[in-house]
Amino acid sequence: xxxxxxxxxxxxxxxxxxxxxxxxxxxxxxxxxxxxxxxxxxxxxxxxxxxxxxxxxxxxxxxxxxxxxxxxxxxxxxxxxxxxxxxxxxxxxxxxxxxxxxxxxxxxxxxxxxxxxxxxxxxxxxxxxxxxxxxxxxxxxxxxxxxxxxxxxxxxxxxxxxxxxxxxxxxxxxxxxxxxxxxxxxxxxxxxxxxxxxxxxxxxxxxxxxxxxxxxxxxxxxxxxxxxxxxxxxxxxxxxxxxxxxxxxxxxxxxxxxxxxxxxxxxxxxxxxxxxxxxxxxxxxxxxxxxxxxxxxx
Numbered sequence: 001x002x003x004x005x006x007x008x009x010x011x012x013x014x015x016x017x018x019x020x021x022x023x024x025x026x027x028x029x030x031x032x033x034x035x036x037x038x039x040x041x042x043x044x045x046x047x048x049x050x051x052x053x054x055x056x057x058x059x060x061x062x063x064x065x066x067x068x069x070x071x072x073x074x075x076x077x078x079x080x081x082x083x084x085x086x087x088x089x090x091x092x093x094x095x096x097x098x099x100x101x102x103x104x105x106x107x108x109x110x111x112x113x114x115x116x117x118x119x120x121x122x123x124x125x126x127x128x129x130x131x132x133x134x135x136x137x138x139x140x141x142x143x144x145x146x147x148x149x150x151x152x153x154x155x156x157x158x159x160x161x162x163x164x165x166x167x168x169x170x171x172x173x174x175x176x177x178x179x180x181x182x183x184x185x186x187x188x189x190x191x192x193x194x195x196x197x198x199x200x201x202x203x204x205x206x207x208x209x210x211x212x213x214x215x216x217x218x219x220x221x222x223x224x225x226x227x228x229x230x231x232x233x234x235x236x237x238x239x240x241x242x243x244x245x246x247x248x249x250x251x252x253x254x255x256x257x258x259x260x261x262x263x264x265x266x267x268x269x270x271x272x273x274x275x276x277x278x279x280x281x282x283x284x285x286x287x288x289x290x291x292x293x294x295x296x297x298x
Contacts, residue, residue, distance in 0.1 A: 003293045008276040015279035020050035022286045027053040033122045041148035055156045058142040061134045062160040065123040075108040085131040095212035126212045146174035155179045163188040168200045185209040198231040208238035237270035241285045245274045
C-alpha cells in the first residue's frame with residue numbers, strides 16, 4: 001500500500017493549491033469548527049477547484065463549548081445536553097487542564113474551579129465517566145453542511161465520536177450516499193470498532209480526543225492497535241508531527257512516532273489543525289512523511 005495524506009485546510013487559506021499539488025495528498029479536510037464568512041455551500045464549491053476529494057468533518061456528539069466562559073464565575077455551555085453522575089472531572093486543552101464538575105443542568109456545566117481563563121467557543125471538552133450520556137448526535141451546523149453537500153453532489157464525510165451504527169445512520173438520513181469515515185475517539189467507540197469493524201464505513205484512530213479518553217497514556221498503545229486490527233485500511237489522525245507548529249525541524253520523538261504508526265500498518269494519515277495553518281509548516285510535514293516512508297522502504 002502506498003502512503004497518502006489527508007490535509008486539513010483553513011477555508012480561506014491562499015496556499016491550498018500548493019498543498020493539494022503535493023504527491024502524497026489524497027484529500028482535503030474541512031474542519032467544520034472553523035468559522036466561515038460565506039454559506040457552507042459556497043465554501044465547499046470553492047474547495048473543489050483543487051481537484052482533490054473534500055472531506056467534511058462533522059462534530060456529531062463531540063462535546064464542544066458554545067460561547068465563552070470564565071469558570072468558576074460562569075457556567076460552561078456545551079453543544080449537547082448531557083447526563084452524568086456528579087461530581088466528576090472535565091478535561092480541557094487536550095487533557096492538560098482538569099476541572100471538577102459539581103452539577104449539570106442540561107447543556108450547562110457548573111464547575112467548582114478553573115480553568116481560570118477564558119474558555120472560548122469551539123473548544124473540546126472531555127468527560128471520562130462511564131455514566132456519561134450525550135443527548136442527540138448531529139448538530140445544526142452538521143446538518144447544514146450535509147444539506148450543502150447533497151446540493152453539490154458531494155459524498156465524503158468524517159463523523160466524530162462514532163459509538164454505534166445509529167450514529168452513521170443519522171448522517172445517511174441527510175446524505176444517503178455518504179462515504180463515511182468513522183472517527184474513533186472514546187472507550188465506547190473502541191468497543192464499537194471491535195464489534196462492527198469497518199462494516200459501516202472506514203475507521204479512523206483520531207488520537208487527539210482518544211488520547212484523553214483512554215484515561216491513562218499507556219493505554220493509547222492498545223487503542224491504536226485495536227483500530228488497525230478492526231480495519232486494515234484505517235486512517236490515523238491528530239498529534240502527527242505537532243512539533244513543527246513550534247520548530248522548523250521535527251523532534252526525534254515525532255519521527256519515531258511516525259515510524260511506529262507505519263510499523264503498525266497505518267498507511268493513510270490525516271494532518272490536524274496545529275500544523276496546517278501555515279504553508280511552510282504543512283509542506284514540511286508532507287516532505288517529512290515522504291522521507292520517513294522512503295527510509296523505511298515503504
